[in-house]
Amino acid sequence: MRIEFPYVKERSSIFGVISRPVAKVVLEDEFPQWMYVDSGADITLIPLSVGRLIGLQRMKRDKLERIAGLGGSSIPIVVKPASTRLGSVQFRARVAWSQVEEVPLLLGRMDVFRRFDVSFRDKAGVTVFST
Amino acid sequence: MVFSRCRQVTQRRTCVKKRRLFVAIDFSKYKGRYVAIVGRRIVASGKDAEQVWSQAKKKHPDAQPELLKVSKGETLVLITCG
Numbered sequence: 001m002r003i004e005f006p007y008v009k010e011r012s013s014i015f016g017v018i019s020r021p022v023a024k025v026v027l028e029d030e031f032p033q034w035m036y037v038d039s040g041a042d043i044t045l046i047p048l049s050v051g052r053l054i055g056l057q058r059m060k061r062d063k064l065e066r067i068a069g070l071g072g073s074s075i076p077i078v079v080k081p082a083s084t085r086l087g088s089v090q091f092r093a094r095v096a097w098s099q100v101e102e103v104p105l106l107l108g109r110m111d112v113f114r115r116f117d118v119s120f121r122d123k124a125g126v127t128v129f130s131t
Numbered sequence: 132m133v134f135s136r137c138r139q140v141t142q143r144r145t146c147v148k149k150r151r152l153f154v155a156i157d158f159s160k161y162k163g164r165y166v167a168i169v170g171r172r173i174v175a176s177g178k179d180a181e182q183v184w185s186q187a188k189k190k191h192p193d194a195q196p197e198l199l200k201v202s203k204g205e206t207l208v209l210i211t212c213g
Contacts, residue, residue: 010158010201010202010204011159011202011204012204013204020202024197030195031184031198032195032196032197032198033197033198033199034197034198034199034200047180047200049165049179049180049181049182050180050198050200052180052181053180053181053184053198101178101179104200104202105200
């Protein structure tokens, strides 16, 4: 399988219009989400309301963890498995369900990148996933 | 081989279509919000993914909306780690 996603053009406060790699990921077989493809992220990250949308529930046994980005600021997350589809490939992947809303959707490496060869083709403006 | 080539061409066309989709939609009004896209149109937007999805499904019950969270315009350096 080979699937390409064009970069999305967005505005950056510093650099003006900038192209970013995104991919369409279908969560729980029903909810297509556009996520930034982030090879620097250990795990896929979804905001609070996206987790609720796909039916995640916080249980007593769920351990509240914290993940950090640049600068050391951290956000509370719960790690949950979620049915994930990228192109025609369906698999279960662990996702970090943020307990705050103000985070972007990131497609991280855990349970995802080992299934695909991922190429960031900046010149062509596409991200290619191939198995 | 021919089949494989055909699939690649089809996927390339889909990719080009998606590129046109993003170029065609002006997201600048939706900074920091979720948008639901059906076809080439934004059919709902808001700050909560569940609500945006519900609005989109109410308007287009037979469609499968795609959700995008539009960045606020910041410059992103994205890393998450434990």
